[in-house]
Amino acid sequence: MTEDLTKIKSEQLKVIDENVQLKKTNNELLTQLNFRIDTLLKKNNLLTSEIESLKSKNKILIQEKETNENLLNLSKIKKIEDEENNKLIININDKKILVYHKDFPKTMNWEEAKKACENLGEGWRLPNNEELKAAYMQLHLKGLGGFYLNDESVSDYWSIEEDKSESNEAYFFCIANGLIQNTADSNGRDKEEEYNVRAVRLVN
Numbered sequence: 001m002t003e004d005l006t007k008i009k010s011e012q013l014k015v016i017d018e019n020v021q022l023k024k025t026n027n028e029l030l031t032q033l034n035f036r037i038d039t040l041l042k043k044n045n046l047l048t049s050e051i052e053s054l055k056s057k058n059k060i061l062i063q064e065k066e067t068n069e070n071l072l073n074l075s076k077i078k079k080i081e082d083e084e085n086n087k088l089i090i091n092i093n094d095k096k097i098l099v100y101h102k103d104f105p106k107t108m109n110w111e112e113a114k115k116a117c118e119n120l121g122e123g124w125r126l127p128n129n130e131e132l133k134a135a136y137m138q139l140h141l142k143g144l145g146g147f148y149l150n151d152e153s154v155s156d157y158w159s160i161e162e163d164k165s166e167s168n169e170a171y172f173f174c175i176a177n178g179l180i181q182n183t184a185d186s187n188g189r190d191k192e193e194e195y196n197v198r199a200v201r202l203v204n
Contacts, residue, residue, distance in 0.1 A: 007167050010196075055064040088145055089203065092132040096203035099135055100124065100130045103150055110170045110191035113158040117199040124199040125158035129180045131200050132203035140175055148196050 088099035104116055117126045127135065139145035148155045155176035163169035169184040170191050183190045 009036075042163065059091070061180050088135075088139055090131065090138045090200075092130060094135050097127075097131055097134070097146060098203050099127075099139065100199040102146060103148065105150060105200050107151070107154055107194035108197050109194055109202045110158055113195070113197040114160065116197060121198055123201040125201060126158055127198065127200040128161050129159050129171055132157060132159055133178065133180065135198070135200075136173070136175055136178045147198070150196070154194075154196055160195055 060160075087092055088101060090097045090099060100120070102176060104113075108116060114126050117124050135145065135147075136195075140147050145156075156172045156174050159171040159173055159180070161171045163171070163184055166184050167180060168190045171180055171182050172195050173180050
């Protein structure tokens, strides 16, 4: 009987030891698990912080891109406005006529002048008498257009208009005094005379 009790008690002690050891093991595992959870939470918080930082940087980049695009658009608009403001425009009977920004570099006879203007393309041509007069009144008298800068001794400009009675005669305009003249009235001069050339075209 005593031996049996001793055996039972020994087994109980053994079970108790095993439970204590199991509890100790469980606690160790729980500690390790908590440590891993804390580590993952810290990493997750770090990743969340990095994501927010990246979002903030991306937002800044988007704003900078939009700002740059706006500045570029404003620059383009300003360039267009500057180009428009720098254009030499004359108005005749509700029509806008664009005057070429400079004279041709040399004087020409009438046929050469006519071809030179047409060769610019885009509808450029020699101006008529009315257009030359308008350029004189609306531009030259206001110090605009830079007329006859190539040679100040030559102030005459060819007109596209010809003398209807004389095929070898044409009109020209004196920018110095604002007068239209006919080569037939100028001491025998004709289309072979060499005058300044300034092209014009209708504004689209």
